[in-house]
Amino acid sequence: MTEQPQAQTETGTESETRPGAGRPETGAAPLKIAYSPCPNDTFVFDAWAHGRVPGAPALDVTFADIDITNGMAERGEFDVLKVSYAVLPWVLDEYALLPCGGALGRGCGPLVLTREPGADLRGKTVAVPSEKSTAYLLFRLWAADTVPGGVGEIVVMPFHEIMPAVRDGKVDAGLVIHEARFTYQNYGLHSLADMGEHWELTTGLPIPLGAIIAKRSLGAGTLSLLAESVRTSVRMAWDDPEASRPYVLEHAQEMDPAVADQHIGLYVNEFTADLGEDGYAAIRGLLTRAAAEGLVPPLGPDALAFP
Numbered sequence: 001m002t003e004q005p006q007a008q009t010e011t012g013t014e015s016e017t018r019p020g021a022g023r024p025e026t027g028a029a030p031l032k033i034a035y036s037p038c039p040n041d042t043f044v045f046d047a048w049a050h051g052r053v054p055g056a057p058a059l060d061v062t063f064a065d066i067d068i069t070n071g072m073a074e075r076g077e078f079d080v081l082k083v084s085y086a087v088l089p090w091v092l093d094e095y096a097l098l099p100c101g102g103a104l105g106r107g108c109g110p111l112v113l114t115r116e117p118g119a120d121l122r123g124k125t126v127a128v129p130s131e132k133s134t135a136y137l138l139f140r141l142w143a144a145d146t147v148p149g150g151v152g153e154i155v156v157m158p159f160h161e162i163m164p165a166v167r168d169g170k171v172d173a174g175l176v177i178h179e180a181r182f183t184y185q186n187y188g189l190h191s192l193a194d195m196g197e198h199w200e201l202t203t204g205l206p207i208p209l210g211a212i213i214a215k216r217s218l219g220a221g222t223l224s225l226l227a228e229s230v231r232t233s234v235r236m237a238w239d240d241p242e243a244s245r246p247y248v249l250e251h252a253q254e255m256d257p258a259v260a261d262q263h264i265g266l267y268v269n270e271f272t273a274d275l276g277e278d279g280y281a282a283i284r285g286l287l288t289r290a291a292a293e294g295l296v297p298p299l300g301p302d303a304l305a306f307p
Helices: 038-050 066-075 085-091 132-146 159-167 180-187 195-203 219-241 241-251 257-267 276-292
Strands: 008-011 031-037 059-063 080-084 095-097 104-105 111-114 124-129 154-156 173-176 190-193 209-215
Touching: 008 104, 031 038, 031 066, 038 059, 038 241, 038 257, 059 095, 066 080, 066 085, 066 154, 080 085, 080 124, 080 190, 085 190, 085 209, 085 276, 104 111, 104 257, 111 180, 124 159, 132 173, 132 209, 132 276, 159 180, 159 195, 173 180, 180 257, 190 195, 195 209, 209 219, 209 276, 241 257
Parallel strands: 031 059, 031 080, 124 154, 124 173
Antiparallel strands: 008 059, 080 209, 095 209, 104 209, 111 173, 111 190
């Protein structure tokens, strides 16, 4: 994921809202939303953020790396957030999981990178972008199955520092996500293992990465409108990909446009429009296995239910 050291804010265009129970009135304050500047998020939210989704509430957008948005969710700071699925057990009392807009898929999992191919990670130092990320949960589940005795020290560092740290020998391995799948060779690094591949082989389920959550206090009507707005926004982006390109590239920093396209192609898919049975099974499977390993609190039976 593209690193964004500090949150950045922009106010979306206010659009006309349709009347309906629980829906924000025209002229209401924009909903405060935070998501990453990564191409998949800007692609999904472009139409909505710019007021092109009929009937959708206006948005006040903040851009932040997902480790920052995870903390925002734990503090209850925003109306709507893109977070790691791994943080859900800590926030679902206050937030509801939306059934769309997030990132799940196949062949898109985090990678463990090393300087030498086939390295042995027993007792070694591994850099990770967050200990409350889906990537970290997948890594811990992989290590429990494949690294006898376990890895050594876990070091949390900003995402953009991980590959240079592995290259320079500051850490023995690094856990990376998103566009690093396409760029790690530029650092002379090797992929030791694909966490998503391990997950898919052992479960048969898609890889749950990022979720969209919204405050339960908004009410069932507004939550349903938010889900409808996300679905419409992503379908509009699919129907006219060029419309979102300026927004995507503006926030992708120095990312090559071809890499941005690969990024969108990998992380925006049918699960973005609707989680469906496989999506919910993947989320429950990840969090149930992680709870069994003592990595997260257990979920309540209705924690993932959407109003």
